[in-house]
Amino acid sequence: xxxxxxxxxxxxxxxxxxxxxxxxxxxxxxxxxxxxxxxxxxxxxxxxxxxxxxxxxxxxxxxxxxxxxxxxxxxxxxxxxxxxxxxxxxxxxxxxxxxxxxxxxxxxxxxxxxxxxxxxxxxxxxxxxxxxxxxxxxxxxxxxxxxxxxxxxxxxxxxxxxxxxxxxxxxxxxxxxxxxxxxxxxxxxxxxxxxxxxxxxxxxxxxxxxxxxxxxxxxxxxxxxxxxxxxxxxxxxxxxxx
Numbered sequence: 001x002x003x004x005x006x007x008x009x010x011x012x013x014x015x016x017x018x019x020x021x022x023x024x025x026x027x028x029x030x031x032x033x034x035x036x037x038x039x040x041x042x043x044x045x046x047x048x049x050x051x052x053x054x055x056x057x058x059x060x061x062x063x064x065x066x067x068x069x070x071x072x073x074x075x076x077x078x079x080x081x082x083x084x085x086x087x088x089x090x091x092x093x094x095x096x097x098x099x100x101x102x103x104x105x106x107x108x109x110x111x112x113x114x115x116x117x118x119x120x121x122x123x124x125x126x127x128x129x130x131x132x133x134x135x136x137x138x139x140x141x142x143x144x145x146x147x148x149x150x151x152x153x154x155x156x157x158x159x160x161x162x163x164x165x166x167x168x169x170x171x172x173x174x175x176x177x178x179x180x181x182x183x184x185x186x187x188x189x190x191x192x193x194x195x196x197x198x199x200x201x202x203x204x205x206x207x208x209x210x211x212x213x214x215x216x217x218x219x220x221x222x223x224x225x226x227x228x229x230x231x232x233x234x235x236x237x238x239x240x241x242x
Contacts, residue, residue: 010047036211037226042142044241045230050209051083053110053223060121071110071223074125075101078200078231097128099195103202109223111182111207111226112162113175115192120159130195131220134158137189137201141228144189147199147237153191161190161204172204182207182222191239200231201239 006203040047053074056125058066075084075095084101086092095101097118104114115132116125138146141172164171164185172190173182192200205211205228209221230241 015199023057036213040226040228041206042241045228046078046081047226047228048081049211049226050224051226053105053207053225055221055223059108061222071106071108073104073125074108074110076103076105078102078229096124099128099130102192102194103127105117107162107227109182109207110225111223112160113172113204114160116195117159120145123159130207132195133193134161135191137163138187139189140187141189141201141203142242144191144201145238145240147191147193147201147232147239150193152171153193173207180218183214194231198231198233198235199237199239201241202229203227206239 002156004068028087036188037047037049038050054071055065057071058068061068073086075086077084078080079095084091084095086095086104095146099116101116104116104122106112106114114125115118115124115134116128116130118128118130119127120126133156135148135153136158137148156217158170160170162173163175164170170184174183175182184207188203190202190204194200204225206226207217207223209224211226212220217234230239232238
């Protein structure tokens with residue numbers, strides 16, 4: 001068998017060109033990967049990504065850099081996306097009984113969410129000034145185009161949005177006692193009647209940093225909340241966002 005000898009000569013120009021092509025190729029591949037947060041944008045809704053909850057608290061010992069203690073509650077205000085921390089009695093006295101917040105993220109990993117409501121005794125705003133109502137709609141966020149009737153809001157028995165112990169629960173996520181991982185339930189949107197009479201819709205999407213489609217690592221950074229909402233400013237029940 002006859003072998004022919006070939007000589008390849010690499011110059012600085014050819015190496016530079018090759019590296020440039022590789023960079024472009026890798027960049028193109030990266031652009032092809034869908035951004036999990038970009039697909040949430042619809043031009044009308046407010047999209048909140050990686051809003052840090054109480055990342056310094058822990059449920060049990062053995063987590064480096066964290067304290068074993070209850071998670072501090074934080075409040076969230078729709079109109080300006082303000083996050084308000086409740087760390088002590090002074091914070092509670094200043095904020096909880098006011099109309100100046102819309103959502104309270106409470107409990108383990110800030111996963112139990114309340115609307116601001118003065119009538120429910122376990123609500124952070126109990127005894128205050130705000131009267132809200134919330135309903136679970138088992139449909140995707142984009143298909144919720146109309147707020148329910150006031151009669152339906154008045155009859156709502158939803159008091160807290162948290163861990164769904166079953167498919168019939170009003171919660172926004174399932175939680176595995178084996179893996180200790182939360183998983184948001186698809187096609188769950190919450191319609192809200194705010195204290196000022198306006199209507200809104202809310203989707204709680206993820207509690208893990210980066211809004212990953214799924215999590216298998218118990219130590220994935222959390223809580224970092226991704227959610228979206230829309231408030232109809234004209235007072236109508238029109239909640240169409242697409």
